[in-house]
Amino acid sequence: MIVLPSIFRRHALITLLNLFGLTAGIAGFLMVSLYVAGELTVDRGFTGVDRLYRVGTRLSVGGNDIVLGATTPLLVEPLAQDFPEVEAVTRASEEDVDLQDGDRVLTTPLLWADANLLRVLDYPLARGDSATALARPDGLVVTPDLARTLFGDADPMGRTVQVAGGQMLTVTGVLKPLAETHLKFTGIAADSGRGDKNWAHMAAEQWSHIGETAVYVRLRPGASAEAVAARLPDFVRRRAVLSQLPDDVRQGFMTLRLDPVPSIHLHIKTFNQSKPGGDVGTVGLLSAAALLILGVAIANYTNLATAQAIHRAREVGIRKLAGARRWQLVALFTGESVALAIAGTLTALAVVEVLLPPFQALVGRPLGFSLLRDGGFLALVLATPLVVGVLGGLYPALVLSGYRPAAVLKGGTAPAAGRLRAVLVVAQFAISITLIIATVTVLRQVAHARTAALGFLPENLYVVSQLPHDAQRAATMKTELAKVPGIQGTAFSSLVPADISQFMTQLTVPGDTHGATPGKAFMPEFSADPDFIATYGLDLKAGVALPPGWRPAADGERRYVWLTEAAARRLGYAHPTDAVGDRYTDEEDHPVEVAGVLGNVRFRTARDADEALMFSVGATGGFLTVRLAAGDPRPALAAINALVDRLYPEARRAPRGFADDRLEAQYRTEERQAKVFAIFSALAIVLANLGLFGLTALAAARRTKEIGIRRVVGARARDIAWLMVWQFARPVLLANLVAWPLAWWGLHRWLGQFTVRVDQGPGTYLAAGAAALAVALATVAIHVLRVTRAPPASALRYE
Template sequence: MWRNYLTVGVRSLAKNRAYALINILGLAIGMAACILILLFVRYEFTYDRFLGNAENTYELQSFYTSRETGQQFNIQMTSYVAGTMLKKDFPQVEKSVFALSSSPVVLKEGQATAANDILMVDGPFFDIVQFPFAVGNPATALAQAGSVVLTEAEAVKRFGTTNIIGQTMTMVTRGRTMDFRVTGIVKNPPKNSSFNLTIVARIDPVSFFSEQPEFMREWGWQSGWVFVQLKPGTDPKTLQAQFPAWEKRNIADENVGDLRYNAGDEQDWRLVNVRDIHLGEAQGAAMSPGNDERTVYTFAVIALLILGMACVNFTNLATARASQRAREVALRKVLGANRRQLIGQFVGESILVAAIAMLVALALAELLLPLFSNFLDARLQLRYFGADGVLLPIVGLVIVVGVAGGLYPAFVLSRFQPARVLKANRSAADTEGSGRLRSILVVGQFAVSIGLIICTAIIYAQTMYAQSVDPGYRRDGILQVEDFGRRQIESRRETLKDEIRRVEGVTLVAGTGMGVNTRNNSSRGFQIPGRREFVTIGTYAADPEWVDAMGIRMLAGRKLDRNRPADDATVPFPEDPVAEQALARRGVNAVVNALAARRLGFATPADAVGKTVHTSMVDSEKYGLTPVTIVGVMDDSRFRSIRTPIDPMMITRNDNNADVLVVRYTGDPRAVRDRIEQAWKKIVPDAPFEANFSEDIVRELYAKEAARAQMFAAFAVLAVVVGCLGLFGLATFTAERRTKEIGIRKVLGARTRDIVRLLVWQFSRPVLIANLIAWPVAWWVMRDWLNSFDSRIALGPTPFLLAGALALAIAVATIGSHAFRVARANPIHALRYE
């Protein structure tokens, strides 16, 4: 019996090649898209699954809520003291380790090279975060300070081999030259890892932070990652429920001036499993870029929608073809076939089509997978066997798609009555059915297509807006030199700036702690007369030339001046009590942006000029608050992502905190960069040169948004293609069923354009109705997405109207040519047997 069903099914496909091609191609596209997207979704949810004992390994994260604005800042970093006190106060915490990101210089044979993605840790890091080792013992590799572990790739890069246990690696960091002994080699982390590391070195924190002892005791100093290993069976939620009481026990109030301050008032701590870091709520100060869990789920929904559209095509075309198989069904019933057998036959044929489509889909997926992986910068793999094999899911998908696409047509076909179908002069095209379900399904298909087109247009427009909106400074003509604050160049910093100023094409040079997308965050609480709470303002160092170098407009007052001693807040480092006391007594001048002026209570920029506020520029417990006089107000500038609110900002001159060098230039960018690099190597040959153009930094900042727009565009195109395939097939078969009607209309005088208009209108109505469904859904989704940006485009009607018009134009173009061919046919061919 099943052999007969298979034979009939194959013959049916061979007899109707156009139907078979449309069905198989539509299903194949939908399946291939579904496979690729679900591979990406699975990849995103498998981050850090390779770590040993991952179920008991957690990261301690800080969650801030500003009392002034209510803004939330969820960051993966936390303070050093939080980790030490957590281990001390909770016996459920078996082990803990603090990791600090560092960019030291590696010295080898007198040559200095940059080292990126380096972690300085205070304990046996790999005993907690259990990476697989290639050489060495993870439990003892970092047992002592002065030991270092490299990845396989980094070992080969630095030494040419992984057989380097016992060798010495020399690094310069914080102005000190330190020797580390290689004690282990870890396997290269996979792409789906939240740990972006190449070298992990153990330090003694007491000596390492001897110049800044407050680093180890200040609860508000968020500058590293704390990882803990809980004892087996520990419930992290139960442990976390005790954190509020733990905060009160450990974080004491501080009296700063006349006000009380507590570092725990605005922040809470959470334990997050390492496998949940990548898609977790906290993405600020991440070791490597994470992703948004909602975005991943959105792509999964899109994959299922595209697959559902392909199934809708199958259902539509199968029910439209019902008239062509009515006589077959009737004859089978006359010969004794029951309804169950007929349903089994047609569902089996549907599964056969799904199986053929799956083979085509797998071929497409294999061909597109390398391109898709490179585009996402991911390592997606399509394996059929093993723990992560997809063979069983593929078989299940074939069955589900086959049954979902064929079940309703099977019920429709199997209910035909033989007497009505086989009676004399009954045309096969006269089978009953209004086609209402087909119209509903077409509406659903185009609603999805239109919704994706709208989302694509809005995402693209917002991405372009983010890159082109006025940030408050001049983006063009800026070269940003990183790691300008390295301690080994401290004594040559001014000489280096003078040398770069003499480079052809360079117009301005300024050291700063705030540049384009610099990741540092530094803020202080300011005491305002008459207010009982501090006002938090971001405080950064910058040379007096920085405002002009960035091209920022002054709104009131003046810029900082090198010739005015009160404009200089520089004090020796390490701390000098005499200099700090002198600064606290005399005060310092500063420039603020317009937002900071408003936060400080001034109605206009001019009102702020000449006013004095107080803050702890130096140790306030010893020297009291420092008076800060505002001498100028500059325009607000957006240096970070458009998702992040603009910082209220205060700029002071402090040469010790200028970590970035901003160079304003004219002329050929590459030539200027090369000349600056030569000047750098002339003055500081022992420090590597790293510089980026501001345009490149901004482009990289929004690379993820641009990639998301491109992915949505690709999905929208696939959805439209699948929808048009179904629409074309449906129009073809519907026109065949209406051949006699069209012939009669022509005999009665209807012109070709009248027939074309009739057919085009019939298939355009579902597209118009689809707009009514797609528009409100897309508006709701995009409004929520745009609200995640601090500055955004207006959600106007243009993308909705354009998407609707484009979908209608595509639908008309799809069916128009076929309608024209049908309308021009000679009516005698339709009516010759009547």
């Protein structure tokens, strides 16, 4: 238990204000520190982690780049042969697998891996030998959770489980509880357990056939990753098997890179990654917000301590007359500050324990005090009260210790450090106003990005994903769904909202078009059935949805396509109507004719520009979209899901949900940022106004006799109220002049990542400033009313 010095007990109100402010600031700082520590420790527990790299791939076609974390599994032997710097190479492929245990089927993410995976990415084992666990062709290493799910409390070692439709796997190892990693799995199985799908059957494949395989290399001690990376372009030119690609595409099609494994989680974003990585921007914003809040708390303490100094002037004078030296007084007063910071830190740890679950939900990652075992974080916790106490208490200690005994014992006025207090109040409210503006702007941008310029109607669209391409079953599905009440339209396509798939096709544009640039052109191509336009509510700018007598094209027959306006512009057309009816040939020399031009469609995020898209009109696709009528959707959803399960039994666990939910998921990071800003904005305002409350109380106490005299000589209550209100309103008004340009600069840079964005009008800035001023004035008014209503005689008898 911390016993506070007697000065804290004598000035209980100020002590409580200081303790609350320090507790809030330190609690926010420690929670964010837990989050940052967790983010920075992902994938850092491997042996020789500074020498571990994942081989990443960039595919470039017609000016479109696709960044992948996967690469061709055929790299293993060539890398080992051509690069003596490479100590070990291994592969891992993520797949959701159905494991069958008797009549029970469990779908779980597995890693198919080389036998040496656990010697390169050495996840620790509780049971088994990492050197041999995957050497067996049926070897399976499981997490403790998967072991309990499959076998209960029985010993899992040596137990078997069958891959649905495949071979038996035998448990050869049990992992220890996993620290967070960029890979998503509950078990690791020997690749040979995939049967004819394993890597041994891919020897004749093209390097352009990239699936879900990640290749990891560990370099030898002292080897230079930069030197290896510099030789990768030549390695691709010599070794890559890309004979299926046209000559003009092959050059520059594939680029390899080395991604440091510890950087994957925060710094490397790739196409279609199975597990969302962290966001370095969120880490930075949270860190900055926490430091600002801690700074506000320290400024509060400094403000109140210096304002309170007048009450300790006689104490300082007596101590100096008794022989105390200045350094002793500085140590005494700074020690009091550190003691209060220690009390605040202990209280903050209790607050963190209570608030950690909702904070985990806010930031979207597990946190816990287990990180206290990390020496760095434990040192941070121990250092926090010392740093906070010294920063908050050193200046007031210097002010107090500088009093002259003769002056203060005669009743003279001690220096009050008013100029510093004014600066700190301005800084506190500038931080608060900046955070308010950021919160409102981020919320406005997220709301705007969800709905602005989508080019289709997202409401009441239900999407079923990962369906097999089967024209006959697709036709049956559409026929059956047409009979279900509450369904207004259905369409199959290979692209839906929030899908990140990318398929490129090469077109040959002849010279007799109506304005298109002749030559080769690359275009993102997706399939869509004839009802796609009506189901999504797309805007047909020119042409027709379907030519008369349309039917699905057989192999080699003419295909009809729709272009978006951006695609028409990319091809060189000045107006959408010019493109209608023009014909090209695709990369297999099949004829392609433009049936119509659609308004631009934004299926992805507002960070992306208007996409150039080409839709090939066909009969099927991997996604089913159903437009529901307004009203209760549950009966229609039950019918849709029942039909999907009956007609596509292999896709019973296919993802399904509403399109607007898929769109909202794209802005989860921004929503979290807005919530973080909102919480820290509220906390900053509370802390700033607590400090203002204390300053007002001290100011009113110091000016009690002055106020009494003014009342006696005829001053009205509103005159005195205006005098005090204006004293504290000026720094808040000045804070706006500091906060507005800072907020505009930061938000201008943040909004720059969006192609569709809100304007930074003056309304948000004025409202934020007015809100901060209103709260500050309300805080001051509490003391003003108390002082102005007191009888003048009481004020004149003060002291």
